[in-house]
Each structure stands twice: as structure tokens, then as C-alpha cells.
Amino acid sequence: MKLEIGNIIIKDVKFGIETKVDNQMLFINRDEIEALVLKDDRIKGVSIELARPGDSTRITPVKDVIEPRVKVSGNGAIFPGVISKVDTVGSGRTHVLKGAAIVTCGKIVGFQEGIIDMSGPGADYTPFSNLQNVCLVIEPIEGLKQYEYEHAARMAGLKVADYVGQVAKDLEPDEVEVFETKAIQEQVKAYPELPKVGYIYMLQTQGLLHDTYVYGVDAKQIIPTIMYPTEIMDGAIISGNCVSACDKNTTYHHQNNPIIKYLYARHGKDFNFTGVIITNENVYLADKERSSNMTAKLSEYFGFDGVIISQEGFGNPDTDLIMNCKKIEAANIKTVIVTDEYAGRDGLSQSLADADVKADAVVTGGNANEVIVLPPMAKIIGTDAYINKVAGGFDGSLRSDGSIEVEIQAITGSTNELGFNKLTTKSI
Template identity: 45%
Template sequence: MKLEIANFYVKDIIFSDKTSYKEGVLTINKQEALEIVKQDKHITYADIVIAKPGENIRIVPVKEAIEPRYRVGGGALFPGVTGDIFQVGNGKTLALKGCSVLVVGKHWGGFQDGLIDMNGEGAKYTQFSSLNNICLVADTDEEFERYEQQKKNKALRWAGMRLAQYIGECVKDLQSQEVEVYELKSIDKELVENIDLPKVVFVMQVQSQMEELGYNDLIYGWDCNRMVPTFMHPNEILDGAIISGSFMPSSSKWSTYDFQNFPMIKRLYKEHGKTINFLGVIVSNLNVALEQKERAALFVTKLAKVLGADAAVVAEEGYGNPDADFIACIKSLEEAGIKTVGLTNECTGRDGASQPLVTLDQKANAIVSCGNVSELIELKPMEKVIGDLNSLARDGLSGGWSGDEVLGPSVREDGSIIMENNSMFCGDGVVGWSKKTMVEY
């Protein structure tokens, strides 16, 4: 399979009477864009606000991020989700780089929502502070989950995907500045051509803890809670086969933007044919029951052995309960003679003194840490808030609170905040963005 991603770099975004792209400037017809958003009758309010790097802007509650793209030859940007199912990862896709569509709640947040600061101390904690963000600020009539801590946010998330597809279409007739090419031949041919290189698989443990459908990551529209580990071509993931779910504390979740740009996959591609033979991706579930965890580890190891892998990289989306899947998978692979490296964040408490993962094993002896989800962060007020700042404390966001005997409320009267890293939107960057680690003293 050969995938070409043609890149158009966005240096600035403005509103105009036409949605177009020219010399690094993306212009958006706001009225037309909002009509796309409001195709869903459940959307009761919608606005689009631009947030640029360096501006004194705080965005919360952030629910999702998507890179605007256009699929050459037609077809849904996310098959099985926004349109009919077909295989992706082959052909050409146009991508607007340096920007994202952020889905932001006008009022109501939840456990899985997060915060982005475009300037100051908070900006260093998330990849999205460096992007030109098209913030879809919206509300719905989904009263059945308005006051629930855990929300599916379906109408808002799907609106964001439609908006990203609409914006991406503006470059369909243009020549891109660069083209990234991702190609893996069939495994038998790669084994012949790279016979002397170690064979490596990437194991992605995507979020799938919720038994009720609608909260978990989707593969071609299929809820990952209902799957067993499966082998996928890395191009499929980079080209829209997987979308993010609504479940998981915000700092440790993987947004759809993350799947579209997965740095770890791109890094393995970079080494392919040089230092490794990159075989592909094993996508694994993260279910709750012990039997399901054992089955997943068994399937991952079986697939890796059948593929002839010498080594594996395992990355988990989330922490806590998924740590058991993470460690079980690493242990199983190591016992099969497959050298394994793990990628994860840690939950070591506000003082950093607690056990980093829920469960550990001596065979998990090569783990890359992406930081402590419980680390306390204090941030100064911002001149502008997109969304609703009070949602951080009021609505059960995983890193915020309404009151604390020692620390007081997360949101202070002057607009400054104190919170756990948990609330930084996709801030741990386990997919490969992370600049954080842990330090031993």
C-alpha cells in the first residue's frame, strides 16, 4: 500500500466571503461553515473562533481535535463514520498542516474534556498550543447527558469531523508544498529486501473500556470494545481509519488529530529499511475484565509471532485500569522472545511518590515515560476564554475540582487556575509528541 499525504502549511487563518487557501493563509466563510455544522438538528448553538499561537487565550472544555483534510478521488474523510466504508491508506490525501479543528463545549464539559492555553506556562503542556486552531464552540439539545460526568458528545464530535472535511476541500485543486510518501510492500517482499534488519511491530492499545457503545475509539466505525486485537497497515491509521472516542482523562487520550499524524508510526517508517524492518501495526483493545485482558495479550503475542517480529513497541491510551493490559501485553511478548519497549504516562500522585502504574512486572524493563498525570499546574489568567472556564471545576473534568481543603477551587476569582495535568488536552503525548519524562532522585 502506498499513501501520499500532500501538505499545505497554514500560517494564518482569517474569516472571509470564501473558504480558500493561498500562500499559507486559510480563509473561512464562517456562515457557510456553520451551515455544515448545523446539518445535525441536535446542534442548538454554534460559533467558530480562531485561536493562534502566542495569543492570550484559554480554551476549555476541549472535546476533540481533527486535522482538516480532503481525500483525492472522493469518499468520506472517516469511512464508516462520516460516510460509507472503504479501505483507506492507499492513494492521495490532502492535509492542511499547522492547524486543527477543535471541538469546544459552549457551557458543559465532562470527565474526558480538557484545556489548552495558547500562551504562557500552560502552552508547553500540549501540542495544540503550537497550532492555528479553528475552534468550533457549540452546544446541543442532548439533555439526557448534559449533567452526566461522562458524555458521548456525539453531535459535537461529528460536527467537528464535518467541518474538518469542509475546510479541507478548499485545497482540492491546488498544488501542495510537499508530499509525504508512506509505503510498505507485502510482508514477504519486505522480509526479502530487509532480511538482515530486526523485524518490528507497533502495538497500539486504543481506548475501549466502556461496555456501552458510543464512548470508545472507532475503527472504520466499529466500536473497539467489540474487537479482539487485529493487524492493520500503518497507512490506514494515518489516513482516517480510526477516530477518537469520548472516554478517558483528557491528558492521556488520543485525539483524531493524533491518529492522523501518529508520530510513533512516522518514526518507525523513518527507520524502515535502515535500522529496522517495520512490519505494521497490531491494534489492541483495552477492555475491563481480566479475561478480556488475558485474551488481548494472547492475541497480540500470537499475531506478533506469526508475523515473525523480533521486537515490539507498545503504547497505551490512558492509564489506571489499562495499565494491566499494558503490562500483560509487554510480559507476554517478552516471554515469547520478542524484545519490547513500552510508551505510557504515569499516575504517581501529586507528590510523585506513588507507584507509577497500577501493575508492574520485571519483564517490563524498558518503558518510556511521558510524565505524571497528577502533577499540579498553576496558570495565570488569560485575556480571553473560548468556551466556559467554570467547566473545569464545575463539570468533573478529570484534573479539576470545585473545592479542596488545602488548594481551594481549581478556578479562582481572578481567572487563574490550579489543576492536575490530567486536564491538559492530549497533553501527555504518548503517541510521540511528549516532551516530558520522569526524573529519579
């Protein structure tokens, strides 16, 4: 499977009479987007707001972040099985509005939504402070159940991303990257002298606000399976979860999975990157055992010599991570695991809920409990009324002057476990 990604660089965003790109400027027709979102009768109102890097703006409570993409050629369309037909994607050509994102926010669904600051110290912790963000502040109808509200918000984000992405279809990209993974036998033959490497992609599947969808299927219902890495770039995996804001994988993270990116970067040089296994993190012990048995079996079946395992979330998924690691190591396959830590505000506590000596190569995305003070911002997109309640917040987090004292857990993407960021932790 071969995919060309054409990046159209976006350096600014503005409202305009037509949604289009002109000279690296993304114009957004507010009315059209509003109308599109309001087609869903579960949504009472929506306000469209823009947030640019450097603005004195805080977006919260953030549910999802999505990159606008469009299929130019090849099978299927973006977000297959969710807002387009369930075709297999990942080949042909896809255009990306690089530097732009759709952010869904508005009244809280659970506890797990986050904060994006576009400037100040908080901006260093979220990759989304670098993007031209089109924010949808969603207001559900009265009495809408949590599940329904989450679904409505999720769909609104995907539909708007699809709509905005369409404008990239006929544009000439600023740069084109090519990614190719062949069928397994051919791929192995391509670099017979190099070690074969796979990627174990753990998806959060713990229930409401902790779900992930693969081609439209709730991933808690899958048993681990193999995917071409390029499928994921076309939106085959989307986020329906808000875990804790810091270590949830937003749809944007899935579309731009950095482990896949850097495995491709050294593919054919240091190793032979031969495939991705997706797996889940369920709430039943039997599911955890079954899924980790499967990842180990598939890793062995595909002849991997080494794998990277990435986690999503924390707590009981630490066990899924350790089970995957232990069982794959037991099959004589070398592992590196990517996680984050909950070492307490003072950094003195146990970082993970589970542990094993086989997990001897760990990359960490940081201690999510570390406390940060975020200064007041001139503009709030959404509402800061829930700051004390979100995961990472506490009674008194929101101060009277609008500044916020929270754990970085509350910042969207801060301790991402796909290794998206530079943040990490050391023992001092």
C-alpha cells in the same frame, strides 16, 4: 500499500467570505460551517471561534482535535465508515492542511475534557498551542443524553474537518512525504538482514467518553487485528473518547501517530517496519486476557523481532499494557512500552497500577499529577465553569482572577502516550 502525504502549510487563520487557502492563510466561512454543524438537530447552537499560537486565549472543555485532510486519489475518503463510505484507505494521495486544526468544545459531557492554552506556561504542555485552531463551541438541545451529545459533538468535528480539508484537494503541496508498507511476505523480503519490527497500538475502549472507532466500529467490539500504518493516516481510527485530557489520543494524534512516523523514519536502516496491530482496553478481564493473547499470537505469527507498545489512558489499562508486554516478551519478542505516570502531586507515589519485571524498557510521557498554575487569559473559548470538575481539577482550581491551579492531567495531550511530546519524568 503506498501513501503520499502532501502538506499544505498553514501559518494563519482568518474568517473570510469563502473557505479557502491563500498564501498559507486559511480563510474560514463562518456561516457555512455554522450551517453544517446545525444540520444536526441535536445541536441547538454553535459558535465558531479562532485561536492562534501566542493568543491570550484558553479553549475549554476540549473534546477532540482533528486535522483537516482530504483524499486526492486512491481508494475511499477521509474518516471511512464514519462520515464516508467504509472503503479501505491508506493508499494513493492525501492532502493535509498542516498547521491547522478543528477543535470541538463546549459544555461538558463527562469529567474528562481538557484545556488548551494558546500562550503562557500551559502552552508548553499541549502540542495544539502551535496550531491555527478553528474551534466549534457546541451547545446541545435541552435534555440531550450524554451519549447522544458526545456523538453529536464528535460528528460535528469530523464533518467540519472534512469540509475544511476539501479546500486542499486541488492545491499544490509545499512538501510531499511518501510512506510505503508492502504485503507481509514482500515486506520481509525487502530487508531480509534487518530485524522485523511491529507496533502494538492500544486503543482506549472503556465506555462513554472512553471509546475509539476503527472504520466506524467501536473498538471494544474488535479482536486485535493487523493494519497498514498508512490506513491510520487517512482517518481509519478516530477518537470518541475523552479519557483524561492529558493522555487521550485525539483524532489528530491518530492521524499523526508519531511512533508510526519515527518507525518509518528508520525503516530500512535500523529495522524493517512490517505492520501495526491494533488492540483495545476493555472493562472485562476476559477481554483483556483475550486481546493480549491475540497481540502476542499475531506478533509471533508475523515474525516480529521487536515491538513498541503504546497505551492510552491509565488505571486498569496499565494491566492491558503489562499483559501485552509480558505475553509478547514470553514469545521472545523484545518490547518497549510507552506510558505516562500518576505518581501523585508530590511525585512520591507508585506511578502505574500494575507492574512486571519484563517491562524493562519504558518510555514515559510525564507525571500527570504534577500541578501547574495557568495565568488568566484575555479570552475563553467555551467556558471555564467546569474547571473544578474535570479530571485533574479540584475544588478551588479556578481562582477568582481567572487563573487556574490544576494537575497537568487537565491539559489536552500533555502526557500523551504515543510519545507526541518531549515531556518526561525522572527520579530525583
